[in-house]
Amino acid sequence: MTPLLRSMTLDDVAEVLALERTLFPADAWSEGIFRDELAQPDRYYLVAEEADGTLVGYAGLRAVPPEGDVQTIAVAPERWGKGIGRALLTALLDEARRRGITAMFLEVRSDNPRARDLYQKFGFVEVGVRSGYYVGADAIIMRRLEPIEEER
C-alpha cells in the first residue's frame, strides 16, 4: 500500500534520525539540525508513513522565494523502487510552487546515481560541481526552473 505523506513533527525526529544514520552514514544530520529545520517557517518537511505507523521516508524543502532547495530526501532501503521517493519529491515541488518558488536547487553526491536519476526525471539539470564538498565525493548542484513541462 502507498504510504501516507504528512508533515514531520518533533515527535518524528527520533525515527527520522534512525533512518538518517542508515542512509547517510558519512554525513548524517544531527537531532539538533532536524529540530532547527522544523522550527523555521520557510521550511516544509514531510514524512511517508505506512498504515502501521512505521516511517519509511522523509523529505524537506527550504522555500525563500524566488528560490527553493531540496534540503533532503530519503526512503528506507527496504522500500526503495516503489515510488515513495517520487511521491515525496512531487509533494515538495507542489509546495514550492504554492510558495512562489520559480527556481529549485539541490546538491547531490556525485557517487549517487540513483538520486541523480530521480532528479533528472523531474527536470533538474546539472549547473555546477563543488569539488570535495562531501566526505569522499563531489557535490553536483542541480537546478529546476518553474514552471517546467509536466513531470514524466
Ligand SMILES: CC(C)(COP(=O)(O)OP(=O)(O)OC[C@H]1O[C@@H](n2cnc3c(N)ncnc32)[C@H](O)[C@@H]1OP(=O)(O)O)[C@@H](O)C(=O)NCCC(=O)NCCS
Ligand atoms: C534516492 C531515493 C530517495 C529514491 O527513493 P525511491 O523511493 O527508491 O524512489 P522511487 O521508487 O520513487 O524511484 C524514483 C526514481 O529513482 C530511481 N531509482 C529507483 N530505484 C532505482 C534502482 N534500483 N536503480 C537505479 N535507480 C533507481 C529511478 O530514477 C526511479 O525512477 P522510475 O520510477 O522512473 O524508475 C532513495 O534511493 C534513497 O533514499 N536513497 C538514499 C538517500 C539519498 O541518497 N537521498 C538523496 C540525497 S541527495
